[in-house]
Amino acid sequence: MSKTALIIEDETTLAEHLRSLLSSVGVECNVVHDGAVADDVTMHNSYDIILLDLQLPSVGGIELCKRIRSRDSNVPIIVLTAFSDLDSKMLAFDYGADDFISKPFHGIELLAKVTVFLKRHYRQPDEVQTVHIADLEIDYRTKNVIRGGKRISLTPKEFSLLSVLIEQPGKIFSKTELARRVWNVGFDTGTNTIEVYVSLLRNKIDKPFGVKLIHTKPGFGYCIAEKEP
Amino acid sequence: MTLRRRLYLMYIGMFTLILLGSLLSIFFIYKEYREDVFYELLESRIIMTTRLLFEVQTKDHNLVRTLDEKTTDAMFDEKVVIFNNDGQIVYSSINDSSISYSPDLLRRIKKKGRWKSIDGDREELGLNYRHDGQDYVALASALDITGLRMIDHLATALSISFAAGIAIMLVSSRVFVSRTLRPITNLSADISKIGPDDLYRRLEVPERGDEISSIAISFNETLDRLTAAFEFQSNFVHYASHELNTPVTVVQAIIDRIRSGNHSVEAYRQAMEEISEINERLTDLLTSLLLLAGLDSMNPMRSMSAVRMDDVLFDVAEITSVSHPETHLSIDLDVADNTMFPFEVIGISPLLRTAMSNLTENGTKYADDGNVHCTLISDRYYVRFRIITKGQSIPDSYSELIFKPFVRFAPAQSIRGRGLGLAIVRRIAEVHRGNISYSHTSHDENIFELAIPARQE
Numbered sequence: 001m002s003k004t005a006l007i008i009e010d011e012t013t014l015a016e017h018l019r020s021l022l023s024s025v026g027v028e029c030n031v032v033h034d035g036a037v038a039d040d041v042t043m044h045n046s047y048d049i050i051l052l053d054l055q056l057p058s059v060g061g062i063e064l065c066k067r068i069r070s071r072d073s074n075v076p077i078i079v080l081t082a083f084s085d086l087d088s089k090m091l092a093f094d095y096g097a098d099d100f101i102s103k104p105f106h107g108i109e110l111l112a113k114v115t116v117f118l119k120r121h122y123r124q125p126d127e128v129q130t131v132h133i134a135d136l137e138i139d140y141r142t143k144n145v146i147r148g149g150k151r152i153s154l155t156p157k158e159f160s161l162l163s164v165l166i167e168q169p170g171k172i173f174s175k176t177e178l179a180r181r182v183w184n185v186g187f188d189t190g191t192n193t194i195e196v197y198v199s200l201l202r203n204k205i206d207k208p209f210g211v212k213l214i215h216t217k218p219g220f221g222y223c224i225a226e227k228e229p
Numbered sequence: 230m231t232l233r234r235r236l237y238l239m240y241i242g243m244f245t246l247i248l249l250g251s252l253l254s255i256f257f258i259y260k261e262y263r264e265d266v267f268y269e270l271l272e273s274r275i276i277m278t279t280r281l282l283f284e285v286q287t288k289d290h291n292l293v294r295t296l297d298e299k300t301t302d303a304m305f306d307e308k309v310v311i312f313n314n315d316g317q318i319v320y321s322s323i324n325d326s327s328i329s330y331s332p333d334l335l336r337r338i339k340k341k342g343r344w345k346s347i348d349g350d351r352e353e354l355g356l357n358y359r360h361d362g363q364d365y366v367a368l369a370s371a372l373d374i375t376g377l378r379m380i381d382h383l384a385t386a387l388s389i390s391f392a393a394g395i396a397i398m399l400v401s402s403r404v405f406v407s408r409t410l411r412p413i414t415n416l417s418a419d420i421s422k423i424g425p426d427d428l429y430r431r432l433e434v435p436e437r438g439d440e441i442s443s444i445a446i447s448f449n450e451t452l453d454r455l456t457a458a459f460e461f462q463s464n465f466v467h468y469a470s471h472e473l474n475t476p477v478t479v480v481q482a483i484i485d486r487i488r489s490g491n492h493s494v495e496a497y498r499q500a501m502e503e504i505s506e507i508n509e510r511l512t513d514l515l516t517s518l519l520l521l522a523g524l525d526s527m528n529p530m531r532s533m534s535a536v537r538m539d540d541v542l543f544d545v546a547e548i549t550s551v552s553h554p555e556t557h558l559s560i561d562l563d564v565a566d567n568t569m570f571p572f573e574v575i576g577i578s579p580l581l582r583t584a585m586s587n588l589t590e591n592g593t594k595y596a597d598d599g600n601v602h603c604t605l606i607s608d609r610y611y612v613r614f615r616i617i618t619k620g621q622s623i624p625d626s627y628s629e630l631i632f633k634p635f636v637r638f639a640p641a642q643s644i645r646g647r648g649l650g651l652a653i654v655r656r657i658a659e660v661h662r663g664n665i666s667y668s669h670t671s672h673d674e675n676i677f678e679l680a681i682p683a684r685q686e
Contacts, residue, residue: 086523086580093579099544100579102519104512112552116544155537187546187558196562200571 003048003118007031008038008064009080010056014103018051021107022114035059042068047075049117052097054081054088062091069096073142076117080105120156133169134226136205136213138162145205152204157182161197162205165214165224172229174221198222233410240402248394252387259383263376264352268345270304271354275367278309282320283360306351307371314364328353328370335366350377412441420448428456461634468635472514476507517649520583521634524656533661535684536581538612539572542605545585549593549601556593557600565608572607573684576661581681584657584665585614587650588677592616595675607683611663614679622669632665654679 005022009015010033019029030047032038036058042050050068054061065077079092079100089100098117101110131138136147143159145152154162160182165173173181175194182197183189198214206212215228223229308328311320316332329348334355338344344355353370412435423430431452432445487500539562546558564571574581592601596618604615623631630636634652651665658665663681670676 086520086527089579090527090577099582102516104515106509106512108552112548115551116547119547155540157540157543183543187550187560190559190561193560193562196564196571199564 002026002028004028004030005114006038006041006045006047006050008035008051008056008061009033009053011053017107018110021111025111025115027114027118033057035061035064038064039067043071046072049114050075050077051114052077052079054079054083054092062088062095065092065097066095076120078110078113078117131166133166133224134211134213135209136166138166147205148209150208154201154204157197158201158204161201162224165222170223170225170229172217172221172223178222194222232413233406236406236409237402240406241398244398244402245395248391248398252391256383256387260380263373263380267352267371267373267376268354271352271369271371272356274304274307274309274371275354275356275358275369278320278322279311279358279360279365279367282311283358283365304371305374307369309367309369311358312366312368319365328368330368338366338368339364416441416445423452428452428459465634469518472635473511476511476514480504480507514649517653521649521653521656524580524653524660527660533575533577535570535573536576536578537572538574538581538585538607538614538681539605541578541582541585542603542614545582545589546603548586549589553590553593555599556596558589559600559602561602561604563604563606565606567609568607568683569609569686570684572605572612574612574661574681575684576681580657580660584654584679587654588614588616588679591650591677592618595620597621597673610683611680612683614681616677618675619673620675622673622675623667628667631667651677 003026005027007015007018007022007029009018009031012033015031015033019031022029027049030041030045032041035056038052038056039059052061052065052068056064059067061079061081065079068075068077076098077096079089079097080103081089081092081100082103083089089102092100099113101113129139129141131140135149136145138145140163143154145154145159145162161178164178164181178194179189183193198216202212202214206214211226212228213224213226215223215225217223217229307322309320309322310318310328310330312335313319316335334344338355339357342357346353348370350372351370352373353368355366355368358365358367416432419432423432431449434445434449435442483500483503487497492500542560546560549556550558562572589601589603592603597620600619602617604613604617606613606615627636631648632651632655635648655665658679658681661681663679665677665679668676668678
């Protein structure tokens with residue numbers, strides 16, 4: 001299934017240039033030039049990524065960013081702006097933007113960011129919403145992790161690591177496999193990166209609760225299980 | 230109100246209060262003392278009279294009166310009256326003075342045991358006295374002529390002292406305030422001589438090492454920073470205009486060349502590519518210049534939040550791996566044992582991302598073997614991001630300069646860039662109260678380290 005992008009840009013020439021750039025990497029694009037129209041479109045459709053200009057007619061980019069984020073907490077939003085002041089860009093971040101690109105920009109820079117966000121953004125099928133192991137619960141829809149009734153805050157990478165481990169409880173995942181699944185093949189994560197992340201995850205998932213769920217099989221890797229395998 | 234006047238009034242006010250307070254204290258302490266001594270005399274007079282009456286068992290009241298009068302420490306216009314339990318006078322000293330009393334007063338003295346009062350200049354004392362199971366009340370009254378005269382003299386002496394003190398203080402305060410403010414007056418005069426055309430002039434720092442010396446040193450340091458900022462501004466505009474104007478001129482030259490005469494399709498294509506390349510360079514330059522200007526003008530009170538630097542690093546690494554597939558990027562993480570919040574800083578996420586991205590981008594440009602090694606170390610005080618690459622080292626004389634805008638080390642001239650990336654990183658580090666440094670090893674390893682203070686609570 002090809003990825004979809006919504007381009008919200010009032011400058012038609014630039015909007016078409018963006019459509020052509022994204023199409024070149026196989027992304028299906030929908031282009032709108034007006035804030036109010038974009039608000040309506042995002043209300044009835046979901047996308048894998050949104051490119052949002054800050055200066056828009058009808059509804060401004062910041063307000064639109066806020067509205068989209070309130071409806072969809074996962075879709076990556078990349079802000080495009082010709083404003084030189086940092087404060088307006090930071091404001092967009094405060095309202096849920098994931099990244100910004102200043103105009104003028106290089107096509108390759110934009111494509112690199114879009115590719116990374118598309119790779120990262122994964123729309124969870126509706127039927128898989130929550131997974132349990134012992135008193136640990138993961139809600140994929142809201143990205144909430146709860147153990148013993150207590151909500152645990154995880155970073156995206158910690159969440160990914162937990163998600164991979166919990167896919168098959170009891171299965172030993174090697175460090176190489178975890179690095180490949182959680183991180184990226186485009187760069188090397190030293191073995192200690194996995195160790196550090198497992199330790200960080202243990203500090204949040206296991207340490208405050210008596211029973212250990214994350215186990216180490218020395219020389220093989222890590223697994224998540226109610227009892228030590 | 231001028232500082233001189235304020236200091237003057239403050240000095241006068243404080244001195245007057247202290248002097249007045251001291252003199253009034255002396256006066257009232259002495260007045261209290263006189264009263265105590267006089268009441269003690271009245272009490273001893275009552276005790277002596279009652280002893281003569283009851284303990285010596287004399288029935289001759291005239292003898293007692295005579296003894297009273299002839300006593301050496303007789304008081305002026307004294308009067309002693311003794312009452313029995315029924316309120317009848319059992320003894321009264323001879324003189325014309327009288328003591329006003331009432332049955333109610335006698336009852337109160339009997340109940341409390343002691344009573345004292347002042348009636349005009351006369352001081353009165355009442356005591357309850359018990360003899361042979363009978364209660365007696367003795368009242369004594371007299372004038373302390375000597376004591377009151379001494380109090381009058383004391384009041385006069387203290388008033389003269391106060392007036393003299395104020396007069397001396399008025400003169401001395403003028404001298405004191407003038408001498409105190411003279412260095413400030415001189416400093417102010419020196420500062421007023423420094424104009425916009427004379428920014429290199431500095432204040433003379435007094436050798437006393439006092440507060441005025443500190444002000445002069447601080448002012449000179451401020452002038453140093455102002456001068457540096459002024460020079461930086463001038464150089465910045467100078468270099469920025471050069472960097473912006475040159476490519477625009479080149480583009481114009483290419484357009485002029487293409488316009489003149491007929492050219493082959495290949496010539497047009499080449500011209501388009503040249504213009505496209507120059508436009509890309511201009512885009513880089515414009516983005517960096519705007520970011521640098523934005524960092525200088527951003528709201529310093531802007532709130533910061535907790536940012537996980539490892540998350541930012543992985544974002545940067547992912548984008549770099551896509552935009553520079555030819556570079557081999559490796560990442561190592563390390564957390565010290567006593568770290569409270571691993572990899573967490575208080576900051577502005579997109580700015581930290583820009584800083585880490587610029588350093589990584591630099592690594593991809595200058596790594597001789599195409600290997601860029603990133604390390605993120607978290608300890609209790611800092612989160613340190615290190616970029617290690619192999620390549621020609623930057624001489625020590627350049628190691629500070631490379632963080633200034635438009636400064637590029639000679640071997641870097643052949644590599645695309647305009648010398649703004651590291652200046653942006655330094656400014657972002659400053660915004661986060663962190664720092665950026667460069668070092669190199671004997672194995673041709675170049676190390677850039679961005680250190681941001683760790684989250685503490």
